[in-house]
Amino acid sequence: MAFVRSSVLSLSLLAALSSGCKKRFDVGDNVLVEWEKNVYPAVILETQGPTKFKVHYQGYDPIWDEVVPRDRVKSHIEGTVVHPEPPQKVRAKALAAAQTNIYKIGDRVRVEWHSTMYPAVIVGIVGQERYRIHFEGYGDEWDDTVGLARIQPR
Structure with missing residues (x-):
């Protein structure tokens, strides 16, 4: 019984740790997104499945909004962000x-x-x-x- 409880605990801990490796991004989140070989602040407008997001680049016209894959969303914005030069x-x-x-x-x-x-x-x-x-x-x-x-x- 102790072995089963220990195994269940170990699996639960492993699942918690592995799920914590992927950051969760939601509509309305302010994030940093790779765009034209630089990283720009953006807001997530909508999700299109677990691996795609429609984003709006802060300070840019909506014509530049685009759907990006998960790997281009680098992180949540924390603190003040310096805007790089426009692409x-x-x-x-x-x-x-x-x-x-x-x-x-x-x-x-x-x-x-x-x-x-x-x-x-x-x-x-x-x-x-x-x-x-x-x-x-x-x-x-x-x-x-x-x-x-x-x-x-x-």
Whole structure:
């Protein structure tokens, strides 16, 4: 009887340890995802089975959302994350958009956030009339990607 109890305990412990090796990722989790040979912060939008996730890269237009395999999801985000430079394909699209967009990098604007206008500066161009902005007087964690509907000239 002691041998059976010991074997069951050993199997339970082994199962617990082996299941702990794989991190669990769920919808809404903030994670780091390998994208174009770098690691970017993203949020899981949906799961597509146990090995695929649809993700949205934080600070990027939804056109870059994609379904990724489990092995590209590296970890949960803990603490502050430094955003790497945008991938080449994003920079190329932004460069093309910059030729015709109304605002340019460095332009001072006012941006709507929750029905209030705040002073901001354009710090990046992410697409056709889509901008990365920095709210003046606030930390980088408040930077946002916005379209023309939320921007006014100063």
